[in-house]
Amino acid sequence: MTSISNLIKNPHFFPDATRGVLKTIDSTDLQNTSTKGIVVNTYHLLFSPGSDILAKAGGIKKFMSYDGFVISDSGGFQVFSLIRKNKKFGTMADEGINLTAPNSPKIAFTPEMCIDTQFKIGSDIMICLDDCPKMDASRAEIEVSVERTIAWAKRCKDRFEDQVQIHNLANKPLLFAVIQGGAHKDLRKRCAEELLEIGFDGFGFGGWPMTRTNELDSEYLNYVSSLIPHNKPKYALGVGLPHEIAKCTKMGYKIFDCVLPTRDARHKRLYVFNEEPLKLTNLEDRGFFSYIYINKKEFEQDFSPISTFCRCYTCQNYSRAYINHLFRIKDVLALRLATIHNLFFYSSLMRRVSDLYSTIKA
């Protein structure tokens, strides 16, 4: 079994198992999609099952009966995204985030608590709590977020070192920091420099990775990547669509996570390669794959697999017509089979992306 450090020398996609489950599939299904690891969310796990149960369970891997790799996201993005939609979820302060979500305990979610929880989760890669500004934030607001992100990262690092001492782990987890700064290169630069100074095992691109017109924000992703030394793993949080992942890999990013393949599967949108993936030479334009909306009438009597180029469990055993039928009658098996397919697509994608775009090998 390889180590997490070795694994992320090549690009990998980590689907989001936010609440400690890849919705609709189990760990065996997940292994069968050739997925190497998952991302769980500290914020969500903090409430359910909660730190105590996580600790008693012996960490999320044992709890889930999962023996792949686990990245725990801090929950910073999540809290901000929720607060942005509705202020009742919490408020921000220098000390930390005051969580006030309805029907949940009121908790001061500090960088220290964030790291403590991630140790209870027992992840392989931990992420520092960051202050993720809203998309239309002013420069002044982003300056505050950068300063907070740096201060919190320092506190996370200190707590992380304490925890490493306490636990005396054989395999020390990695700690990543997140680079904020919005669409201000000087702020991104300042954030990156300060975080590099503190010292982390890897770095994430913070904020929203898309422009207002919903294009990949290549300019800033590229810029931030250029601020991080090549020997440090780079994580494009929340990216993304297949061609976006290819572009980011070319920029040097090695770690990706996104809800799209799993959510799309549940929303009946399946990914298919337009030709044999091993023959693909350009993954940067989105023309190499298509969507199949499996609920459409045209598949009602289509007894071929979702994709003839796919060797996933679903495609080897079931037809488009059958999956169409399962979605029609709203059977949960539809979601499972669709999720397995989309995750396998992403695994295949990553293998090809690695061959074609992972130019900077460690």
Next chain:
RNA sequence: GCCAGGUUCGGAUAGCGGCAAUUCCGGCUGACUGUAAAUCAGCUGCCUUAUGGCUUCGAAGGUUCGAGUCCUUCACCUGGCA
């Protein structure tokens, strides 16, 4: 043959005098990017768009300012008794 009930826009339904007409399903379009999402939004009689026009609720007549809604006859369907 007698009695009762039914026939509405692809299917199933609502509707008891002011209606282009309810709801569900289906169909078609969109959306979804560190997951409040097995979700959400729009369209679904015709006129490409309408606070507009036109034609609709088994068929034909009738009553009414006005009928999917009331009356009469006919057609078909479903139950009960023969």
